[in-house]
Amino acid sequence: MDRYATYMHKYAMLAVAALLFALGVVSSGRSAEDQAEYGLGRLATEEEIRAWNIDVVPSGDGLPAGQGTVKQGAQVFATKCAACHGPTGTEGPKDRLVGGQNTLATPKPIKTIGSYWPYATTLYDYIYRAMPFNAPQSLTPVETYSVIAWLLFQNKVIAEDAVIDAQSLPKIEMPNRNGFVPDPRPDVRAQAPDDLRGGTR
């Protein structure tokens, strides 16, 4: 009963808070009392958030200072990536990174950065956090921008003299930028069981 009463109290408080919010009486969604309801967790400092906040999004938010070139990238790729992805990014044994344009609609599609990835910023997010496989988060911003430049050049997305940084990377239009559609499922309409029952196939 006590628990029920607590719940009712909580929802009543929420309703009051929502009403106050709707009326513009308070500027934020919840009152200080609600925040203290459990008294668990603590506020994160700006410094803590900066240290953890490593994602990079299509707008470019999250990209650090620094810049990289195709030439520098060739060196980074050769020393840190080629062992798994092959000297030109096509040989493997791990994921093929280069080529494959115009194969997506064929019986043997080749999904690479150049043929499939819709956003160039994803390269920064992924390469910095997860590559090289045996030493993730070890690349400097310059190394990361450089290897991205080399990969985009190999995929004929940028020119050989392009410079990749926080301003230029989000502006790059990837070849398959419009290749994705939102989930339309259920897309397969199977016949109703009654229609199949007793029939032949």
Add this chain to the structure above:
Amino acid sequence: MKEGGQNINRRAFLHQSVSLVAVGAAALAVPGVHAEESDKALDPMRVPGALPRAYGERSPFEKQTRLGGSGPGTPHGWGAMAPNNFNSLTPLQDLHGIITPSALHFERHHNGVPAIDPARHRLLVHGLVERPMIFTLKELERLPSASRIAFLECSGNTWDGWREAQDVTVQDLYGLTSTSEWNGVKLSTLLETVGVRREAKWMLAEGSDAAGLDRSVPLTDDVLNEAMICYGQNGEALRPEQGYPLRLFLPGFEGNINVKWLRRLKLGAAPFMTRWETAKYTDLLPDGKAYQFTLVMEAKSVITHPSGQQHIQPGFHEIRGLAWSGRGRVTNVEVSLDGGRTWQTARLQEPVLPKCHTRFRFPWRWNGQEAILQSRCVDETGYIQPPRQELVKERGTNSLYHYNAIQSWRVERDGQIRNLYA
């Protein structure tokens, strides 16, 4: 256990009877009555049993294991034959009921299983919130708790079905799905605590593994009502390979988005477009376009016994299988013995829970003639599990993920069972 020649001594006979019992034939020996001195160790009534132990293990007679696997079309196994395993498959053919033992829950990880000290682990919730906050595991465990029995399926489960892999078991084809009781705190409890801003429509979830796996979660009503931050699995802490000490759990959603080793939730206005929701886990279609954010696992069922590579004798068999849907409850499962010409309703075994493996049963007496066994399920939305040709007609054979077609097992006259693409 095989013994050559005619002169079978009693110990060998007892061994053999154990294996005979295991294949379902009549057991002829009753140990204990006239056992010789050397047989005492085999008679549990004549030797004291083992003492209690601190952490239990299954009987040494039970040998079922996960099976190592990697990409589509690659062989499954362990050791030198398969050095590049990145997943492991649940032995569905050997399980009872609906709960997968934690030690047999399938695995998929993208750069190994991290070793995390729970005392040092933290969860940061930030982005479009009023109060960015950090929680310790102990604090999360003190928050109001929640529990949910639900399946978790890799969207790559049955990916070998697209390319018609031959001579495979149900474990090979379907082993990337499992069911657990998940324990933790509701996501909504955390979001209330930090105060989500109205413009927040998506949430990045990030793991603290060596892949730093990150996925964007849409803040739909379903997600807000059902998502959990879990620290428990089947009554104890999460297994390391299931995200110890903390994971996101989104009932009915593809496995990959249930981010393990969870360290960060960031609220945002738009999807973050990580590699995992663009380059991977998108469904390529014949026209070159790809579905994106195909998060719900659609209804699916499979007969687990009898199933691929098993061998059966004529006589009674209870056809058993699992059905599940990421959209809710399974409402009906039908079984066909003739490759889909006729269908009969199977019995659903309680409990029948939403977004959960549901076991079905169907009694069958095999007469020794060729049969093609199939199952198909319907969920509470009215969605019907499609025949293979309908699925392929819509999506081709290159979409890699989300294969949920009706499965066919052919029982040949000699009792051998093989998978079939009907």
